[in-house]
Amino acid sequence: DQQVKQNSPSLSVQEGRISILNCDYTNSMFDYFLWYKKYPAEGPTFLISISSIKDKNEDGRFTVFLNKSAKHLSLHIVPSQPGDSAVYFCAASTETSGSRLTFGEGTQLTVNP
Amino acid sequence: EAGVAQSPRYKIIEKRQSVAFWCNPISGHATLYWYQQILGQGPKLLIQFQNNGVVDDSQLPKDRFSAERLKGVDSTLKIQPAKLEDSAVYLCASSLGRLDTQYFGPGTRLTVL
Numbered sequence: 492d493q494q495v496k497q498n499s500p501s502l503s504v505q506e507g508r509i510s511i512l513n514c515d516y517t518n519s520m521f522d523y524f525l526w527y528k529k530y531p532a533e534g535p536t537f538l539i540s541i542s543s544i545k546d547k548n549e550d551g552r553f554t555v556f557l558n559k560s561a562k563h564l565s566l567h568i569v570p571s572q573p574g575d576s577a578v579y580f581c582a583a584s585t586e587t588s589g590s591r592l593t594f595g596e597g598t599q600l601t602v603n604p
Numbered sequence: 605e606a607g608v609a610q611s612p613r614y615k616i617i618e619k620r621q622s623v624a625f626w627c628n629p630i631s632g633h634a635t636l637y638w639y640q641q642i643l644g645q646g647p648k649l650l651i652q653f654q655n656n657g658v659v660d661d662s663q664l665p666k667d668r669f670s671a672e673r674l675k676g677v678d679s680t681l682k683i684q685p686a687k688l689e690d691s692a693v694y695l696c697a698s699s700l701g702r703l704d705t706q707y708f709g710p711g712t713r714l715t716v717l
Contacts, residue, residue: 495646527708534608534695534708535647580646590635590702591660594646 494518495583497595505603510568512598514581517562521583525592526555526566529578538579539566571602606630608709610696616715622684625712629677629698635659637706638671638681639695647695653679654702686716 496515504510512526522543527535541548541555541564548555554567568575581595609628617623629636634655639647650669652660656676664671668687673679683690693711 532710534697534710536708537705582646590637590699590704590706591649591652592647592706594648596644596646 493596494521495581495593495595497579497581497598499598500596501599501601503601503603504571506573507570510566510571510575510600510602512566512568512579512581512600514564514566514595515562516564516583518583518585518593519562520585520587521593522586523584524555524557524564525582525584526553527580527582527594528575529580529597535580568600571600573602573604576600576602608696608698608707610694610709610712612712613710614713614715616717617686618717619688620685622682623686623714624680624682625694625696625714627679627681627696627709629679629696630707633698633700633707634676635699635702635704635706636673636679637697637699638679639697639708641693641695641711643692650681652702659702683714686714688716690714691716 525540526538528538529535539553557564578597580597582592636653638650641647650664651671653673656673671681693713695711697706697708699706
């Protein structure tokens with residue numbers, strides 16, 4: 492039972508344009524959502540998070556949007572840079588599960604110069 | 605600040621053999637996690653420690669996997685005996701507390717032949 496899904500295995504964008512990575516979830520108990528970025532041969536690194544009481548959180552070039560009714564969140568990167576090329580994982584947790592994160596499958600983002 | 609350290613980085617074994625992985629978390633981090641990431645999937649939590657106690661091991665295949673964090677600092681994860689489907693990257697992460705940001709190590713890539 493895949494509770495967090497990232498339906499696009501890959502995404503390619505031009506430098507300077509917007510990158511939009513999508514994530515869907517099925518568990519309505521999820522109340523905290525995170526995005527992690529992973530470079531090859533490295534562990535995932537935390538990027539940005541959002542609580543279910545918000546619908547948007549912004550940090551520099553990165554913005555996460557949450558649509559609870561659609562059980563959907565997205566990560567916007569603008570402007571995209573070649574150094575943003577990495578695998579992006581969406582993750583979610585519930586208040587009762589504490590810090591147990593449920594990850595999606597990941598989306599490989601490639602930003603072309 | 606030193607990150608999460610893991611060793612070895614790569615390991616190749618034959619099925620039915622035993623293997624152990626080591627993790628040293630960020631200094632002062634009370635919570636330690638072991639994740640399994642199978643190719644093409646997101647990380648899946650195997651076990652979570654709070655200091656030297658187990659908080660969550662509900663997804664750990666206890667017939668073959670074991671983990672310990674005896675002094676509340678570094679940790680070992682063991683597989684005995686290994687199966688082909690155990691081929692994956694084993695990620696260790698740590699956080700200050702249970703609800704704080706998780707920082708990941710580079711992982712150990714295990715190949716079972």
